Amino acid sequence: MNQPAQQQEVPGVEKKLDPPADHGETSYRGSGRLEGKVAVITGGDSGIGRAVAIAFAREGADVLVSYLSEDEDAAETKRWVEEAGRRCVLVPGELADPAHCRAIVQQAVDEFGRIDVLVNNAAFQMSRESLDDIPDEEWDYTFQVNITAMFHLCKAAVPHMKSGASIINTTSINSDKPNPGLLPYAATKGAIANFTAGLAQMLADQGIRVNSVAPGPIWTPLIPATLPPDSVTEFGNQVPLKRPGQPAEVAPIFVLLASDEASYMTGGRYAVTGGTPIL
Numbered sequence: 001m002n003q004p005a006q007q008q009e010v011p012g013v014e015k016k017l018d019p020p021a022d023h024g025e026t027s028y029r030g031s032g033r034l035e036g037k038v039a040v041i042t043g044g045d046s047g048i049g050r051a052v053a054i055a056f057a058r059e060g061a062d063v064l065v066s067y068l069s070e071d072e073d074a075a076e077t078k079r080w081v082e083e084a085g086r087r088c089v090l091v092p093g094e095l096a097d098p099a100h101c102r103a104i105v106q107q108a109v110d111e112f113g114r115i116d117v118l119v120n121n122a123a124f125q126m127s128r129e130s131l132d133d134i135p136d137e138e139w140d141y142t143f144q145v146n147i148t149a150m151f152h153l154c155k156a157a158v159p160h161m162k163s164g165a166s167i168i169n170t171t172s173i174n175s176d177k178p179n180p181g182l183l184p185y186a187a188t189k190g191a192i193a194n195f196t197a198g199l200a201q202m203l204a205d206q207g208i209r210v211n212s213v214a215p216g217p218i219w220t221p222l223i224p225a226t227l228p229p230d231s232v233t234e235f236g237n238q239v240p241l242k243r244p245g246q247p248a249e250v251a252p253i254f255v256l257l258a259s260d261e262a263s264y265m266t267g268g269r270y271a272v273t274g275g276t277p278i279l
Contacts, residue, residue: 002237003219003244005229010126012221014046014073021219023051024248025080030058033259038112040104040157042066042095042149043122045074047220048170051247052119052254053077057084059255064089064108066122073221087111095122096144101152105160115160117258120150120192121170125185127227139184146188147195154199163207166258169196171212171269176278181231189214193269200267209266211257216273219244240275 044065081088178186200210236244
């Protein structure tokens with residue numbers, strides 16, 4: 001079943017998404033797998049980030065949610081986290097600013113005393129038909145938000161992480177199968193996969209695990225905000241399951257990678273792609 005043709009202003013908001021996305025609000029059941037942990041989640045106001053925040057909270061974690069400017073979406077995420085009996089701190093701001101990345105980490109430390117899990121999930125994309133259509137500043141901004149911010153966040157967070165801590169980076173099926181219409185975004189996602197694999201080796205002696213999750217087409221506000229209406233209508237039809245995934249279907253792998261059960265899992269890239277293989 002196709003989605004209705006629709007468009008939103010960047011970065012997109014949940015209330016305009018048709019049909020609404022499923023973040024696990026009524027379905028996710030926790031079992032104490034993250035009890036007492038503290039997590040920082042960028043892009044946690046909506047989409048995959050909201051689903052991860054809800055799942056983490058129901059597994060027993062307190063969370064700091066970083067987001068750009070979508071206050072209403074962020075407040076809804078906070079409501080679900082607090083309904084699960086956990087604390088939620090909201091931090092709006094621009095990840096393209098290295099100082100803001102460092103401020104996010106500092107606020108988490110000030111509020112919670114430590115960081116056990118860092119989820120680098122926020123991303124920017126825009127669809128363009130040709131190389132000439134990509135503005136120079138858009139190329140630079142995509143890299144600043146998607147990969148450079150990840151460097152600054154990790155660099156700031158690692159000194160506050162102990163052995164057993166986990167860093168989880170959201171890459172994409174585009175890291176393996178780049179969509180030419182999303183050239184800057186796809187390039188950053190390849191960089192994230194490489195960054196993750198290298199950082200995992202660098203931090204192994206400290207006992208900090210680093211992994212990435214590679215989603216395929218997941219139904220989030222970013223889709224109608226950055227793709228043309230005809231692409232939105234057909235979104236997800238290209239994968240073997242013939243539909244877009246829901247954020248709730250991505251969150252469980254984040255829970256596993258954040259948990260102590262994944263103690264021997266580091267340097268990996270895990271596909272949630274609706275059946276499309278990645279190498």
